Amino acid sequence: MDFNMKKLASDAGIFFTRAVQFTEEKFGQAEKTELDAHFENLLARADSTKNWTERILRQTEVLLQPNPSARVEEFLYEKLDRKVPSRVTNGELLAQYMAEAASELGPTTPYGTTLVKVSEAEKRLGAAERDFIHAASVSFLTPLRNFLEGDWKTISKERRLLQNRRLDLDACKARLKKAKAAEAKASCEGDTVPDFQETRPRNYILSASASALWNDEVDKAEQELRVAQTEFDRQAEVTRLLLEGISSTHVNHLRCLHEFVKSQTTYYAQCYRHMLDLQKQLGSAQGAIFPGTFVGTPEPASPPLSSTSPTTAAATMPVVPAVASLAPPGEAALCLEEVAPSTSGTRKARVLYDYEAADSSELALLADELITVYSLPGMDPDWLIGERGNKKGKVPVTYLELLS
Missing domain, CATH: 1.20.1270.60 (Arfaptin homology (AH) domain/BAR domain)
Known part of the structure; x- marks a missing residue:
């Protein structure tokens, strides 16, 4: 080199x-x-x-x-x-x-x-x-x-x-x-x-x-x-x-x-x-998996039959004549002024997440607040009627923790 x-x-x-x-x-x-x-x-x-x-x-x-x-x-x-x-x-x-x-x-x-x-x-x-x-x-x-x-x-x-x-x-x-x-x-x-x-x-x-x-x-x-x-x-x-x-x-x-x-x-x-989609899917199936827990009915004294559905359970509650026109979403508009709470089946629920109402028929929610909820005949099992003071409207079940 x-x-x-x-x-x-x-x-x-x-x-x-x-x-x-x-x-x-x-x-x-x-x-x-x-x-x-x-x-x-x-x-x-x-x-x-x-x-x-x-x-x-x-x-x-x-x-x-x-x-x-x-x-x-x-x-x-x-x-x-x-x-x-x-x-x-x-x-x-x-x-x-x-x-x-x-x-x-x-x-x-x-x-x-x-x-x-x-x-x-x-x-x-x-x-x-x-x-x-x-x-x-x-x-x-x-x-x-x-x-x-x-x-x-x-x-x-x-x-x-x-x-x-x-x-x-x-x-x-x-x-x-x-x-x-x-x-x-x-x-x-x-x-x-x-x-x-x-x-x-x-x-x-x-x-x-x-x-x-x-x-x-x-x-x-x-x-x-x-x-x-x-x-x-x-x-x-x-x-x-x-x-x-x-x-x-x-x-x-x-x-x-x-x-x-x-x-x-x-x-x-x-x-x-x-x-959120998964939670909604699981929430819609909760009524069939754990009957009587996620619907607006009082806790049954004995275990219900597995064939009991949320709609059937809700149908057993007393019906107020004013809500006879209530129908599932898409079939008829929900007249909130005519909706009255059931004399039985109401319960408290804690809100898990904030929820913005999509229209006037829904109730806006704030996380951790307590509201009163109940179900009505013919309602979509994924929804309940929620009340806070003098305000009421539909609320999604997946956003709630129902309290006994």
């Missing part, structure tokens, strides 16, 4: 000079060129951006993939430029277990039927989670990684080069200072020789030669200083432009953050919608 020994020796000399300069600065034995306040602020802002970007990136990865082993595996696949294998989400895995359990325990039993319904909902939740993870990775994680692995590496490289240029500049300043001090000393030693001596002593000749030598050294040091100052100024300008580009990075990350919030909002909205 062909080595350029002269270049290697020169590089070694430069490295040694920088090391000496850096060490002397640390011990306060050498002067250091200070950057202006604006430049220092840019450096501090860039460091802060890098540190917080790393933290946000790591914690977002934990949020999207809580399993550390899975994160390491995905990281290795990305570094090897290989496609990350498709991974089953926790919701999809739970849905698979529930479906298999329902198949083995009996899909026609109440427990098996509920397992099937919950399994389908969990499967939809898992698919929504997969979409969210993909959207967040593309719109949020990827730009953060690109900044750390691209722009920040460029900034770090230029900052290291600026540091080397500064060490070279300060070393040149130190050399020039020493050369000027030696030149002044040599001049002083030559001036001490008397002028009346015909033959000047030998030490005067040596001092004059040393003065000329140090004069050459001063010229050389001044030339090196000018070159070092030019290189330092040029590198400082390049680094400053890169540091000022951090503002553009913030704008880009702000846009990515909006995309992340948008995808997360979509994900949670889908989860809420799926679980």
Whole structure:
């Protein structure tokens, strides 16, 4: 292998000079060129951006993939430029277990039927989670990684080069200072020789030669200083432009953050919608699974027959003539002014969630409030009549916890 020994020796000399300069600065034995306040602020802002970007990136990865082993595996696949294998989400895995359990325990039993319904909902939740993870990775994680692995590496490289240029500049300043001090000393030693001596002593000749030598050294040091100052100024300008580009990075990350919030909002909205549908499905089946618990009838003295339906139970209550026109939704409008509570079968209920009335026939609800509810003949079993003071209207059963 062909080595350029002269270049290697020169590089070694430069490295040694920088090391000496850096060490002397640390011990306060050498002067250091200070950057202006604006430049220092840019450096501090860039460091802060890098540190917080790393933290946000790591914690977002934990949020999207809580399993550390899975994160390491995905990281290795990305570094090897290989496609990350498709991974089953926790919701999809739970849905698979529930479906298999329902198949083995009996899909026609109440427990098996509920397992099937919950399994389908969990499967939809898992698919929504997969979409969210993909959207967040593309719109949020990827730009953060690109900044750390691209722009920040460029900034770090230029900052290291600026540091080397500064060490070279300060070393040149130190050399020039020493050369000027030696030149002044040599001049002083030559001036001490008397002028009346015909033959000047030998030490005067040596001092004059040393003065000329140090004069050459001063010229050389001044030339090196000018070159070092030019290189330092040029590198400082390049680094400053890169540091000022951090503002553009913030704008880009702000846009990515909006995309992340948008995808997360979509994900949670889908989860809420799926679980609300599941709750309604389970609520409509509660009357058949636990008869007499979710309808507006008093608790029976003995266990009712399994064939008793909410509609049949509600039909046994006394009927007020004024509500003879009440019909299921879609068949006739509910005249709330004509609805009177049953003399039996009313009970208290605690509201589980806020509910906004869709029309004037429904009663708006606030979480944790207590209302009076009862059922009427011909009503949809998923709904009850709710009363709060002088207000009344239809309320969904799934939003209530009926109290004994």
